[in-house]
Amino acid sequence: MYDGILRQALPEGCTVVGFADDIALVTVAKTLEEAMGRCSLSIDTLMSWLADNGLSLADHKTEAVLISSRRIVEKATIRVGRQCKTVYRRCALRITSSFCTVSEEAALVIAGTIPIDLLAAERRTGCTGSRTQRSSTIEAWQRRWNSSSTGWWTHRLIPSLIPWLQRRHGQVDFYLTQIISGHGCYKDYLYRFKHEPNPCCDHCGTASIEDAEHAFFICPLYELRTERFLTVDNIINCMLENQRNWDAVANLAAGILKDLRRREQSRRNQQ
Ligand SMILES: [Zn+2]
Known part of the structure; x- marks a missing residue:
């Protein structure tokens, strides 16, 4: 489970090496400034991953070693434990009314909020907001x-960001976000967090896992409510077509998720 930290997308020249509960971040760059920038961005990414997985870094035990072929003595400043990305992720979760378990990557996409390190890189170019730079x-x-x-x-x-980001209508809400993030009142999700004894759909039986896909696109329980032409592959394009479609899907989401919530509550009352 913890190997995920070794697979994080880091800036060019950055690699993570792990042994037991120690990790080393190796950053290679031509200039000291470049090394500091890449290192700081990587630390933000790694700390976000740790926070997402209920872990934290012992800041006071963190050490940095600078290896350089230059003869003059150089000093690098690297900050560990910046809260910037964590705060940014929380803002995206709030904007989208997401469950707090939604990953930073998904929350930023749903919110349409550009990742902070990419914005910082854009700012460094001096062309912030220009059409080409954006x-x-x-x-x-x-x-x-x-x-x-x-x-x-x-x-x-949402495989393609541009149509999602450039839409001129439609706001996500508590229910729509539960479909788009997959984190919501589904038994599979509740089971992962030990709130249910099994992840199976009550209506369909043990062969069917009740996740967002099952509830919206497969389960016969909601077949009468769901428009049959809606599929995983076309639902977002359909919403992006016009406000009417967007509202129809939002109402559908609210109806199904409220029902799933009622079912969850009645299971709890029976226990
Ligand atoms: Zn079902």
Whole structure:
């Protein structure tokens, strides 16, 4: 489970090496400034991952070693324990009314909020907000989104960022976010956090795991409510077409998730 920290997408020249509960971040760069920048961004990413997985870094035990071929003595300043990305993630969770377990990658996409390190990189170019610069920032975000190790369900629904970010209508709410993030009142989700004894759909039996896909696109229980033409592959495009479609899906989401919540409560009352 903890090997995930070794697979985080880090800036160029950065690698994580782990042994037992120690990790080393190796950063290679041509200039000291570049090394400090890459190192700080990597630390933010690693600390976010640790926070997402209920872990933390012992800041006071962290050491940095600078290896350089230059003869003059150089000093590097590297901050460990910055809360910036964590706060940024929390803002995205609030904007989208997401469950707090939603990953940073998915929360930022659902909120349409550009990752803070990409914004910082854009700012360093001196062309913040210019159309060309913003396009290359979104392209970088898209590449990162495509290789993200978290948020796979959200990526299945929203594989392309541009149409989602450029829409002119539609706001996500508590219920829509539960479909798009996959974190919601589904038995599979509740089971993962030990709130249910099994992840199976009560209506369909042990062969069916009740997750977002099952509840919205498969379960016959909601077949009459769900429009049959809606699929995992077209639901977001359909919502992006016009406000009417968006509202229809939002109402559908609210109806199904309220029912799933009622079912959860009645299971609890029976226990
Ligand atoms: Zn079912």
